[in-house]
Amino acid sequence: MTNIEFVYFDLDDTLLDHTHAEEKALESLCEDSAAHFGDSAFPLVLSTYQKINPTVWHKYSLGEYTKEQAKVGRFEQLLEACFPEGLSRAKALAESYLARYADFWQPIDGAFEAFTSTAASLPVGILTNGFSEQQRAKLKKFPHLEHVSSAIVISEEVGYLKPNIKLFEHAASKVNIQNSSILYVGDSFRSDVEGGVGAGWHVAWYSDQETDLPNVWSFTDWNAFTETIEGIVHRP
Numbered sequence: 291m292t293n294i295e296f297v298y299f300d301l302d303d304t305l306l307d308h309t310h311a312e313e314k315a316l317e318s319l320c321e322d323s324a325a326h327f328g329d330s331a332f333p334l335v336l337s338t339y340q341k342i343n344p345t346v347w348h349k350y351s352l353g354e355y356t357k358e359q360a361k362v363g364r365f366e367q368l369l370e371a372c373f374p375e376g377l378s379r380a381k382a383l384a385e386s387y388l389a390r391y392a393d394f395w396q397p398i399d400g401a402f403e404a405f406t407s408t409a410a411s412l413p414v415g416i417l418t419n420g421f422s423e424q425q426r427a428k429l430k431k432f433p434h435l436e437h438v439s440s441a442i443v444i445s446e447e448v449g450y451l452k453p454n455i456k457l458f459e460h461a462a463s464k465v466n467i468q469n470s471s472i473l474y475v476g477d478s479f480r481s482d483v484e485g486g487v488g489a490g491w492h493v494a495w496y497s498d499q500e501t502d503l504p505n506v507w508s509f510t511d512w513n514a515f516t517e518t519i520e521g522i523v524h525r526p
């Protein structure tokens with residue numbers, strides 16, 4: 291990995307703690323009005339949502355669901371599972387969830403510091419799946435991320451979602467760097483590791499799982515990540 295010229299970072303659960311915001315937003319919804327989910331307690335609502343949402347996003351990434359079907363459909367499925375009598379409120383609930391979700395965005399410990407120190411050595415960017423308005427709002431809340439970035443790539447604005455290689459190729463051509471000289475930093479095996487490898491990028495996988503895939507290394511410690519980047523940049 292001697293020829294890295296650009297580092298793209300994933301946003302959710304890599305730089306920003308999406309999982310925390312998702313849990314707190316659902317908890318807030320449950321606490322606000324018990325009528326939303328009938329007698330279903332928060333742990334059941336959360337575990338049900340966490341089963342439904344990845345499948346919805348998978349279908350959205352394959353083009354099987356529209357954005358609206360993804361955004362509202364996950365709450366239709368959640369209500370069907372937890373409180374079918376409330377099904378007519380799925381759309382309102384979906385909007386309310388997103389508003390609450392935004393209240394709980396916060397950085398992953400150590401990630402912003404690593405992002406900033408990487409940016410001192412190499413040009414960086416952000417490559418993220420997600421609804422454009424949410425991802426833009428996250429960047430607005432943490433303006434340093436966009437300020438330091440040379441490129442922001444949001445799947446919905448391009449028309450392909452990770453792990454579609456076309457999204458990675460779009461991101462590479464946007465910064466005019468060849469695929470084999472880009473490092474991607476992300477937490478998802480399917481979206482980030484498989485997508486990045488498929489595009490011919492190097493991948494730093496933010497995970498406690500091991501991998502022997504070529505051009506992929508995993509890490510959980512952002513200080514170790516920063517040291518690896520410094521090793522690449524300052525290698526004689």
Ligand SMILES: [Mg+2]
Pocket residue numbers: 300301302303304476477478
């Ligand atoms: Mg992620």
